[in-house]
Amino acid sequence: MNPGAADAAATRGTWIHNSVEDYLRGLKVIPSEQYKPYWKGVPELLDTLLQGSRVLWSEKPFNQPSWAKYVGDDGVGRIHYYNEATGHGYAGCCDLIYMDQNADIVLADFKTSNGPYSLRFPNKNQKIDDQMRKALISGVFKAKKTRLQLAAYKLAAEACLGLKITKTQIIVTTAIEEFNTQVFTFREEEVEKDCESWLQVLKHYYELNPQT
Secondary structure: OOHHHHHHHHHHHHHHHHHHHHHHOOOOOOOOOOOHHHHOOHHHHHHHHOOOOEEEEEOOEOOOHHHHHHEOOOOOEOEEEEEOOOOEEEEEOOOEEEEOOOOOEEEEEEEEEOOOOOOOOOOOOOOOOHHHHHHHHHHHHHHHHHHHHHHHHHHHHHHHHOOOEEEEEEEEEEOOHHHOEEEEEEOHHHHHHHHHHHHHHHHHHHHHOOOO
16 A cells, blocks of 8 residues: 555546646636646546537536535535435546537546556557556556446436436556556446446445445
8 A cells, every 4th residue: 555646636637627627717727847748638538528519517517506505605516416216326526528529418527547448458469668558557447446437426416407428438647658648438338337236335335345
């Protein structure tokens, strides 16, 4: 365990999230030397990704007055999900919801990472060093975990905001030049499978914690 590294990663992640929110609201972002490698390419990525799109939520409602009730006294936007039949529920704060140029509603999550994310394990014949191979293997598990997180946010966002989310997206920024920014988009069929997996995780949690 390395608590110092975990704290540093959490602080970095908070900075990136706040900076994305500022950038989307038209504010100038000036990263410190420490965060420059993680911010490199992010403005250009956001400009490309959101071209012709309409932002609906960025850490909290974005020009959506009717959703103001989901913002707490601390200024944080939170959404929740509750199933009356099972008694299962949770709450959280999602990063970004936008309507793309095809009128699809996309729910995205920002991640900063010391290594790349990946949807597949590296091929054993792939010519990469051991450190990168380990990073890509770790990246597969990071992506799987984030997909479940996005599924949870999708269900909560649909319950609270009355939206139909058809795509989810992982946006990753690293200090590695080769993987400076990564975007993984999941379409409706994949998202539905992720939701099924998340609900199983939720069910299992309540089975282990019946008094929660």
